Each structure stands twice: as structure tokens, then as C-alpha cells.
Amino acid sequence: MRHVPRQPDVEVNVSKTHPLVEAGTLLVGLSLLFLLGAIALLFAVDLAVALVSPSVEARVFSAWTPRDAKTVDAQDDPRLEAVRAITARLAEQWSDAPYDFKVGVLEMDAPNALAAPGGYIFVTTGLLDEVTSENELAFVLGHEIGHFRNRDHLRALGRGVLLQLTFAAISNGSSGLGLSVATLADCGFGRRQEQRADAFGLTLVYGAYGHVTEATRFFERIRDSDGEGGLLEKYAATHPLPQTRIDALDALAQEAGYARDREVTRLPWAGSED
DSSP states (O other), X not given: OOOOOOOOOTTTTSOSSOHHHHXXXXXXXXXXXXXXXXXXXXXXXXXXXXHSOHHHHXXXXXXXXXXXXXXXXTTTOTHHHHHHHHHHHHHTTSTTOOOXXXXXXXXXXSOOEEEETTTEEEEEHHHHHHOOSHHHHHHHHHHHHHHHHTTHHHHHHHHHHHHHHHHHHHHTSSTTOOOOHHHHHHOOOOHHHHHHHHHHHHHHHHHHHSSOTXXXXXXXXXXXXXXXXXXXXXXXXXXXXXXXXXXXXXXHHHHHTOOOXXXXXXXXXXXXXX
């Protein structure tokens, strides 16, 4: 057979599709892959949270605190012991609670409360400066306990916490956990998570005090401070609208028949008016 040389087809490696169409196809494909990856991650987080028992979580985080946490001790701020006592009173209402709750008071002006891995509840000195009754503070603490009941604190931190937890489990300790107070504060919860935590917190307050008077007081304070540019607005920025929560809590209290007009309990550190 005789070979007849000829020029190669210079168009063989050139797509007949318009470059913009190819670029669009590539962009859509990558976006779908990213979306599928994000969905898979969400399922992975939920699965991992279900597999990590509270006892394992408590063991891993037993000696852990946020790396930048500046907490007070009982000698510096006697309110710490009072907050611990109120938390314990509320936790008693959760009969099968798997956590041994630990309370820390952070030296921060911004009023806030945080649920952290290992059963830690942190409240800020700014929050303690704002509240005016034990009942008001009790609901805030009950709400944070509600996040533990639903494991929201782990889900919110998601992949970051799981990576940290995995690292700690491998190293059989809590060293290297680099979570900060800012990280915890920025991990906002979804509306449904907040609603469930509110509902559970309300049942704890009712069980502990026999009524839910001033359970919404803190949110009313935030609502009424609108326009003042104060620290309370910073709390509102990372939480659902105060009026929405007030309305939901009022509805829950009415449905459950919880009294809301009883005498409130003074803050333990408020002293006597006599």
C-alpha cells in the first residue's frame, strides 16, 4: 500500500463549541460540585454529632477553655458562684441530662452567653451587668442549656469543631484546640435551633421557679434599646429578632398555662433594699 503524506487536520483539537459556552458549562459544573460537597458536609456533621456521645465530648473537652477566654474567679467576682448555683438549679429540671455543666464568667462588656463543647456555659460580665432579676438571668441560662439538649453547640461549630475534636481524640487530650471566644460568639444558630432552645429553656425556668415571669425581660430590654447604639445591639445582631422571640415565648407560656405575673427573685448579688 502506498503511503500518501498529507497535512494533519489542524482543527482536530479545537472545540467547535463557543468558548463562552464552554466557560459557562465549566462554571455551572464547578458550582454543582461545590453545592453537592456542602450538602454532603452538612449530613456528615449531623452524622458525626450523632456518633460523638456527650460523655466522649465531655472527656475530650474536660480541660479545655477557649484559648483567648479571660474568665473571672470567685474571688474576683462573687457573681460567678451565684450563676453556677442558678445553672445547677435549672439543670436539675433536666432529669436525664448527660452533661455536668460548668460555668465561666468572661470579662467582656458585650452582653452574651455561649454554649461550648464539654458542657461549658459562658456568660459575660456585660450580661450580668444588664440583668435585673434572677428570673431574667435564669431564662438566658436555660436557653443555653437548651442548646446542649439539641447538640446545637456542636452542629453550629460544624466542621471546625469536628476537626478539632478528631485531633484531640487522636492525641487523647484537649491540647491544640484552637477555638476562641470570638469563634463561639460568631457561630450563630438557626431560627429553628433558637426556637427549640427557647422552648426548652422556658420549661426549665418553670420547673425551677414555678412561673416564667420575666422570662422575656432580656429580649424586651434589647428591643427597647433600639436606636441607642449600645452593647445590646451587638447581641441582637447574632440572634433572632427580640420581638419574634418574645411573641413565641408568650405563646408557649400561654399554651402551657405558665404563670407570668408572679413575684420575681432578686439577683443574689443585688443586696437588700432594707
